[in-house]
Amino acid sequence: MKHATLAILATLCAAAAQAATPAELLDGYRAEAARQSAGFQPSAQRGAEFFQHRFGASAKMPSCASCHTDNPAQPGRHVVTDKAIKPLAPAANAGRFTDPAKVEKWFRRNCTEVVGRECSAAEKADFVAFLLGGR
Amino acid sequence: MKTPRLLLAAMLLPLSFAAHADKLRLPADAPPAFQAECASCHLAFPPQLLAADDWRRVMASLDKHYGDNASLDEKTRRAIEDFLVRNAGSVRKLGAGKAATGEPPRLTATAWFRRKHHEVPPTDWTHAKVKSPANCVACHTRAEEGSYREREIVMPDGRRWED
Structure with a gap:
């Protein structure tokens, strides 16, 4: 038991310190979501709907698309500060979804802001699947 | 007549240097x-x-x-x-970043900032391309590089800033 926990911890720490590929990140979220709900499979379609969904937790940024535009391969703009945002889609911006700590930070911040709560592993998996697979 | 004017200019010179923050690298x-x-x-x-x-x-x-x-x-x-x-x-040069109650200070609310921008008409501040007075790059085209020279200013409607 103790050994297993340590092994998992070591793997997690190593993963956190390492660069990853978007596919590896997606697989991590898929595995986490599958532990919570057996048989879970990421869906780019659900991810696309999530991306466009107007949660309404924030009046200024009701959806992800408010800042990232309807097309995640395009650059966006922060709706409050007008700061340019590089494309979210890895195909258009190779640095995206390669740093697990950074990805988690932005999911935490932006989900709290836009969705009004933290996102689940399943939502994150769908989201990355959408960004990787297009539509 | 000439002497007081020169004197005044000499007195104002260091002040104007202090107030000209063209470079904020x-x-x-x-x-x-x-x-x-x-x-x-x-x-x-x-x-x-x-x-x-x-x-x-x-x-x-x-x-x-x-x-x-x-x-x-x-x-x-x-x-x-x-x-x-x-x-x-x-704080002596800038003044405090007075903001609304319950809000953190704003660098756009100091006496210095307001003095530097007092000639900017309200229509520029509310322009769709500006969004916020803290959006420096909306007019200061080289703000990302820390340069705020007057000749680099392009107002949101495209006009140059003339003093």
Whole structure:
């Protein structure tokens, strides 16, 4: 038991310190979501709907698309500060979804802001699947 | 007649130099977190534009950051605050970043900032391309590089700034 926990911890720490590929990140979220709900499979379609969904937790940024535009391969703009945002889609911006700590930070911040709560592993998996697979 | 005028000019000269902040380059001791955490949502604001106490107030309320939750872990928060305080402007020159009650100070609310921008008509501030007075690059085209020269200003409707 103790050994297993340590092994998992070591793997997690190593993963956190390492660069990853978007596919590896997606697989991590898929595995986490599958532990919570057996048989879970990421869906780019659900991810696309999530991306466009107007949660309404924030009046200024009701959806992800408010800042990232309807097309995640395009650059966006922060709706409050007008700061340019590089494309979210890895195909258009190779640095995206390669740093697990950074990805988690932005999911935490932006989900709290836009969705009004933290996102689940399943939502994150769908989201990355959408960004990787297009539509 | 001539002497008093010269005298006046001589007296005003150092004042005008102090007030002309054409160059507000990012200090070299900026921690990497300053760019990563602050400049991902807005311009990497020059620390010189707020006084030390005002920066401390901004950094003490990151969970309520002008309508956004910009919380950081304590180590990162501290590194950024130390950098801002180290390079902060003088409260005597700037004045305080007076903001609405319950809000952190704003660098767009200092007497210095308002004086520097008092000729800007309201229609420019409310222009769709501007969105916020803190959107320096909306007019200061080279603000990202820390350059705020008058000849680099392009107003949101495309006109040049003439003094």
